[in-house]
Amino acid sequence: MSIKGVCFWCLLLLGACLGAVAQDSLRAGKLLDSIRMLPNDTAKVSLLIKKGRAYTRYFEVHKTDNPFWQEALTLSQYLKYPAGLSLAYNELGTSKRNKSLYIIAEDYHEKALKYAEEARDTGLITFSLNNAGVDCRRLDKLQKAFDFHIRALVLAEQIHDIRNICVATNSIGNIQLTTEKYADAITHFNYALQLEEDNHNDLGVAINLGNLGYAYQGQNKLDLAIHYYKRSLAVNQKLDNPTGMAICYNALGDAYKEKKDYQAAMDYLQKALAVNDKVEDKVHVAESYLNIGKLLGAEGKHEEARKYITQSIEVSNYWNFKSMLMDAYKALAADFKESGDFKRSMDAADKSLLYKDSILDEKSSMALKQMQTIYEVDRKDNQIRTLEHDKMVGELRTKRNVVVTFALAAFLLMAIIGGFFYIRHRNLRANKQTLQLELRSLRSQMNPHFIFNSLSSIHRYIWSNNQEEASDYLTKFSRLMRLILDNTQHTFITLNKEIESLRLYLDLESLRCNGIFEFNFHIAPDINDEEVLIPPMILQPYVENAIWHGLVHKPAADKGLLDIEIVLKKRSLVCTITDNGIGRKKAMEIKERKGRMHHSVGMQVTEGRIDLIRKINNKEATVTVTDLEDGTGQPSGTKITIILPAEFIF
Incomplete structure (x- = not known):
């Protein structure tokens, strides 16, 4: 199909739909106004959800939120009706998923699950679990998706819900297909x-x-x-x-x-x-042209193959299918290379990489916008709860007016005592805020320090490898930077986020060092890494020090090992970093020979952070370095033990 043909098809479709669109808009508006006149009860919630489904296609085409479901959500909050909240959040989440807004969809469906559990409705719980599982699968959170669908399957079989059994079973199969x-x-x-x-x-x-x-x-x-x-x-x-x-x-x-x-x-x-x-969806047209082009290329018909690949590029350009453009230019580069036209092959490969970078930027931007949307929705929900609370407080105040006169004397006395304690508390809080500002200043130093070290680490790797490998390496580095820049905006982050960024950093360093060391994480089974909090970037400097002053100097035949263990002891989080490197004494000797006797900036900053954490929380926060020795008394590595106060989300 030519571009002119595509344009003509669009004009015909637009002309045919204009009248229907206007009628749908008018009907939807009148229907919503008539429903608003009905009494506020659960039957009204059900009607809003039902009519919202009837107009789903109209609102999806116009890329607007479904007002019926928004009304159902607001009314359910007012009525304190958890089943209605679950139904509304399920519909809103599915609508967001259909627009590829998977992060928002996951948030909505997990809220739907929470309210379904509050309503103790097994059917709704099963439905919400399957929806959340599909969202996680689209976000490549395969283990989380698998867990959601397994839970859904067990419940669906208990109540003989065939529809949800089929959804859960098929989704589990798709996860296993992916893996x-x-x-x-x-x-x-x-x-x-x-x-x-x-x-x-x-x-x-x-x-x-x-x-x-x-x-x-x-x-x-x-x-x-x-x-x-x-x-x-x-x-x-x-x-x-x-x-x-x-x-x-x-x-x-x-x-x-x-x-x-x-x-x-x-x-x-x-x-x-x-x-x-x-x-x-015209992406299938572009895909067919591309598949035919690849097939002709496999048959050695390169001229004809390039014609079809070019047609795929034309359709993808018109409809802005960036993923398809990336694949098409990659196929074109391969075809030119096969034909011996290396210059045009390189040009096509450059364009493929440009679209790849553009897709990554768009995904990051979309994820940020979705997180901001989730924040705004939660903020509005909190405002509604605050207003309801203020209303209740106001009603109580009207009933207490008689007591005010008799309580005046006691109030004055309490005011004097309270004033004394307030001034004392204010001074303590001011001192704590000063310490927190100092801690934030130290934490902000980690970003430029870490970025400088990471850029230095990958410099030689980029120049010693081909373009594709360098691009993939930079993609991983970009992901790590986004994690670091996001995490260091907060005083504390969840343990799983810290481990995720640390694991990605170790992957990059292992690649750069040609796999001279292996690393392992040991998280105690009694730790829920989604609830335990930890200061961001608190472990990375010690891990970096273990690699570059201990493991890289080992003989090539001796495999380096790095173990990171995290356990919970009473109210303390104990993090142990153990390496089988050359030890501190030999590392100092190597530094002296090379004339580099400076103390690590990252270590200095982190030690300062731990010292301030101890002062702010008035709890144990220490770092202990132990030199390890083998049976003959020779250095066999280093163990660093970091003890931090245990913090939790709840």
Whole structure:
């Protein structure tokens, strides 16, 4: 399809829809006004949710929030109706997921789960768990998604909820498909398929048949994969589902391409291209052009291949499909390289990398906007609760006016005593704020220190590797920087966030050091890393010191080991960093030989932070360094023990 053809199609569609859009808008507005006139009760909440579903498509097309569901949410809060809150948050979360706002969707569906549990409605709990699981799967939080769906499956089987059993089973299969556990995935898809067939749900049958095809293709059982793709195609044809047919045609084309049956592969990809004219999402058109181009390239028909890849680029440019543009330019670069045109191959590869960077920036920006949206929603909810609380306080005050006269004398006496304690408390608080400002100043020094060290670490790596490897390394570095810059905005962060950033830092340093050391994390089983709090970047300087003054100087034949252990002892968090490096004494000798006798800035800042934490909390906060020795008294590494006051979210 040419760009002119695409434009003409858009104009026709726009002209046909204008009248319907105006009518839908008018009807929705009148209906909402009429519902607002009804009494405020749970039946009104149910009606708002039902009518919101009826106009879902209209509001999604116009990219606006569904006012019916917003009204249902507000009314449920007013009525203190947890089941209504769960239903409203489920609908709002699914709407956000359909717009690819997965972070907001996850937040809404987890709120829906909380209110469903408060309502003790097992069906709602199951539904909310499945919704949250799908959000996590889209965010690549596979373990969390798996846990949600397993919980949903257990509850759904208890109440014989077939719909949610099918959703949970299929989702678990998809997670196993993503992690290449094909045998387990096939078991779950077959179970879901049987349930869908028993309930005569043809769309569910088509989906599970296609999933089975992907699983068998993953096992390289191409004939069996083709068999299931064709069964899925037959059901989609029966349903007259063009999107499903396009997916099946593309899957069949890919499978036949793997079998090197290029003619059959081309036939199916051409069918996919033809049926895509009926599919609203034009990304499938671009995908079909790209697949045909790759197939022709595999056959050695490079000129013709580039024509199809170029058509994919034209459609993707028009509709701004950046992921497709990245893949298309990458395929074009490979085709030029195969043809021996290395200059044009490099140009295409550069464009592919530009789109890759653009996609990463957009994802980061979108994630930030979603987090800000979640913050604003929570802030408004808190304001509503505060207003309700103030209203109750006002009502109580009107009943206490008689007591005021008799309590005046006692009040004056208490005011004098309270004034004394207030002044004392204010002085203590001022002193504490001074210490906190000093702590914040030290914490802010960690960002430039860490960024400088990390940039120095990757400098040589970039210049000694090819472009693709360098780009991937910088992508990991960018992720780490975003984590560090976000975490160091807070006095405390959850332990899992600190471990995530530390693990990513160790991955980068291990890559740079050519894997000369291994690292392990040991978190005590009684620690919930999502509830325990820790100052950000408190462990990194000691880990960095262990690597660059202990492990990198070990002989090449002797593998370096770095163990990080975190345990909870009473009200203290004990973090132990142990390495099998050369020890402090030999490290000092190496420093003297190289003429570098300066104390680590990161260590100085961190020691200052720990000292201030002890002063502010008036609790134990210490760092102890122990030199390790083997049986012969020779240095065998260093152990650093950091004791911090245990802090919790709740």
